[in-house]
Amino acid sequence: MLLAVVVATAIALLVLGFEMLLVLGVPALMVKEFFYGTLPDPVAVQKIVGGINHSTLLAIPFFILAAELMGGGQISARLTGMASAFLGHFRGGPGYTTIGGSLAFGSVSGSAPATVAAMGRMVYPDLRAKGFSDKFSLGLIASAAETSLLLPPSITLIIYGWMTGTSVAKLFIAGIVPGLVLALSFAILVAIEARRNGIEGGERTSWRERLTAVSRAAWALGMPVIILGGIYTGYFTPTEAAAVSVVYAIFVETVIFRSLNLRKLFEITERAALSTAIIFILLALGGLLSYFVTLAQVPSHILSFIDTVNAGPIVFLIIVNVVFLVVGMFVDPNSALLILVPPLYPVAMALGIDPVHFGVIVTLNITIGMITPPFGLDLFVAASTLSKPVMVIISGIGPFIVANLATLMVITYVPPVSTFLPNLLLG
Helix, strand or coil: CHHHHHHHHHHHHHHCCCCHHHHHHHHHHHHHHHCCCCCCHHHHHHHHHHCCCCHHHHHHHHHHHHHHHHHHCCHHHHHHHHHHHHHCCCCCHHHHHHHHHHHHHHHHHCCHHHHHHHHHHHHHHHHHHCCCCHHHHHHHHHHHCCHHHHCCCCHHHHHHHHHHCCCHHHHHHHCHHHHHHHHHHHHHHHHHHHHHCCCCCCCCCCHHHHHHHHHHCHHHHHHHHHHHHHHHCCCCCHHHHHHHHHHHHHHHHHHHCCCCCHHHHHHHHHHHHHHHHHHHHHHHHHHHHHHHHHHCCHHHHHHHHHHHCCCCHHHHHHHHHHHHHHHHCCCCHHHHHHHHHHHHHHHHHHCCCCHHHHHHHHHHHHHHHHHCCCCCHHHHHHHHHHCCCHHHHHHCCHHHHHHHHHHHHHHHHCCHHHHHHHHHHHC
């Protein structure tokens, strides 16, 4: 009954166009009032505050600010230039550059919207000039950014790790191979599109030019080295690495590249603060909703149902993928995590599914939701960044959703793709 009330209320508010903070908050407060009326109000307040009172979450504002700094400065451009030097001469080279640049920027930002905004303006003109259609170019830009949610320092993996108590360091390593597999699936689409339209590669760059591009990007490449090297050598926690990434980005952009002045720094910090505030409001309300889901023993009811129908891990994971796919069409990624992980994670653990593997499955589902019509967040970011109608972007997104779903099946039913590296490196 409680779950039905929460779902029905949330859907009604969503259809009526309310903001996500109300879509999450109103059902939670209704549950408090009508199902747990005897629960003292301070307990509800405590759960709201507890939803964001965790040191791990400090990594989120730092990585958001670092991503804004890199997108507003020269780091993203130099990473893309390096990718172009190595990939631009292949047939359909600008497409591979888009994917490679998104991988590089994603590996230092952890944010898909930031990657769309940073990459879009740089690669779109070249994609069109070399012969890629408008809808394919837009679909590729929006989709290639998804890899940033799987690669460290993925903000989505940080939130999942906080919610479930799973090691963020293990999750970061686990996302690397799936992120590369997803990028490979996009590269196959680029190859097909290039051959179909007779798109030729650019002029092959010499090794001297490539070394020059690497040299120009050396300071930008220092970011993932510091983040990942610090975490996996035990010198930094993920939260400390996030703070260091901000200091490093400010130093590089203001002192080395001299691309940002004090005024731009204030503007970038303001944008990052607004993005952080939105996420943390959702996390706070999600903490209250998660508390009531646990209190009502929703995971136990789900597990009992699965036992009744004699469904095992395979069927359960199919259900998880379908539910996330549907929810991702209408709900932003952080809200989808907050709504679905609390009831589904305990069931996954009871069925013997590895928590790291489950985290990667959830994250890949979230990435699909970022580009799934009608409300995929990256569709609107791309539309705003490139001043294009959303429907044009949606018209080119179909092949990339298919590639995502094929990758999702591989990740879901071949667990070593996600678990081999963290088990090898961290045990």
